Amino acid sequence: MIEQTVRGLLEQVQTIAVVGASNKPQRASYRVMAFLQRCGYKVIPVNPALEGQELHNEIVRGSLTDISEEIDMVDIFRKSAEAGVIVDEAIAMKAKAVWLQLGVVDDQAKARAENAGLTVVMDRCPKIDIPALSIETPSES
Numbered sequence: 001m002i003e004q005t006v007r008g009l010l011e012q013v014q015t016i017a018v019v020g021a022s023n024k025p026q027r028a029s030y031r032v033m034a035f036l037q038r039c040g041y042k043v044i045p046v047n048p049a050l051e052g053q054e055l056h057n058e059i060v061r062g063s064l065t066d067i068s069e070e071i072d073m074v075d076i077f078r079k080s081a082e083a084g085v086i087v088d089e090a091i092a093m094k095a096k097a098v099w100l101q102l103g104v105v106d107d108q109a110k111a112r113a114e115n116a117g118l119t120v121v122m123d124r125c126p127k128i129d130i131p132a133l134s135i136e137t138p139s140e141s
């Protein structure tokens with residue numbers, strides 16, 4: 001069932017906000033953002049410490065509330081204890097989905113998001129799921 005959810009989500013989304021984006025190549029968020037861009041997604045990095053800087057040819061935003069365009073999915077690279085606040089921001093900005101990365105688990109935030117009508121994927125990584133599930137991404141459409 002989760003594979004169908006993941007497939008449907010990644011085949012439909014176009015714009016992804018990566019919260020916790022890093023400018024350090026050794027960090028997973030750096031590599032995942034670059035991968036998602038290569039797959040054809042529009043990816044907006046979010047990190048208050050890097051606000052205004054350029055990362056993978058995109059300007060880093062300080063928070064989700066600094067993004068004026070519609071966001072399909074919020075990809076969260078933060079500690080589990082910090083994920084709930086970001087999920088609540090994603091709900092408020094009417095994102096269609098939230099994705100909590102590997103190791104990021106918050107069942108209460110997941111329930112809030114699902115109750116608000118968002119698709120939720122938790123404790124997974126799109127960089128792993130896209131090739132593993134042979135998901136057709138925007139660059140392949």
